[in-house]
């Protein structure tokens with residue numbers, strides 16, 4: 421393991437439950453911090469004695485880290501259970517970023533499916549902090565059910581900060597009065613200016629494929645669409661090859677990839 425690949429120790433300073441299986445952890449360095457990060461990048465989070473997994477940074481830039489984790493297996497279960505004071509290992513930041521500032525003077529549009537809102541949150545917060553730089557900020561969110569919606573408590577603040585936020589759920593439950601259906605159904609009502617929109621998309625791969633296709637049908641050029649692609653990652657530094665997708669090593673050439681580059685690769689399934 422090279423020096424660059426040694427994890428830095430970070431302490432959990434807060435732990436907030438987003439949904440029944442998803443938590444947001446705030447982390448502060450115990451000794452040396454990792455380098456500065458940009459929205460869209462990820463870290464390798466190490467649950468000592470359990471294992472290491474790639475997790476996107478969901479918070480704004482700064483010394484501390486905010487990461488939102490869904491419990492799906494041994495490592496993410498351990499990380500989700502980490503209480504205040506618990507120490508985890510962090511390597512990174514790794515990968516490409518969303519390039520939010522490329523939307524300056526234009527419209528920034530984020531389209532999220534489920535926990536895909538986590539990697540997009542940093543981009544959104546950066547844009548809201550410089551609201552005057554963008555003509556419009558549009559947020560389209562799809563969740564399986566109202567209970568699965570992450571960052572639900574922040575939507576009002578995003579709206580108050582100048583974003584148009586539209587939410588849909590696949591399945592309504594008692595008390596839900598909002599839109600029901602898949603996230604692509606929000607693209608029409610959002611009334612995007614296709615030539616002026618930079619669209620950042622993150623969610624399950626099928627959702628990203630269908631969203632990119634719908635955006636193309638609405639006239640958004642492929643070069644104005646960016647996706648965050650996930651494959652199993654181990655080293656994070658383009659050495660092990662686990663995250664190969666066609667000619668790309670996604671820990672280095674992704675996770676954020678232009679649709680121009682991603683489209684021909686998206687039919688390739690993970691082994």
Ligand SMILES: Cc1cc2nc3c(=O)[nH]c(=O)nc-3n(C[C@H](O)[C@H](O)[C@H](O)COP(=O)(O)OP(=O)(O)OC[C@H]3O[C@@H](n4cnc5c(N)ncnc54)[C@H](O)[C@@H]3O)c2cc1C
Nearest residue numbers: 462473474475476488489490492493494495496650651675
């Ligand atoms: C660049 C990148 C950023 C990510 N960001 C986040 C994030 O912000 N929050 C978050 O909760 N998760 C994120 N993930 C997914 C996360 O890394 C996996 O859920 C994790 O590796 C699962 O490890 P585990 O040991 O808990 O479960 P495992 O036992 O390894 O897997 C449990 C189940 O999850 C599936 N799985 C494993 N890895 C992935 C994956 N990459 N994508 C989809 N399914 C997977 C397995 O096939 C299995 O069915 C990201 C992945 C990548 C590549």
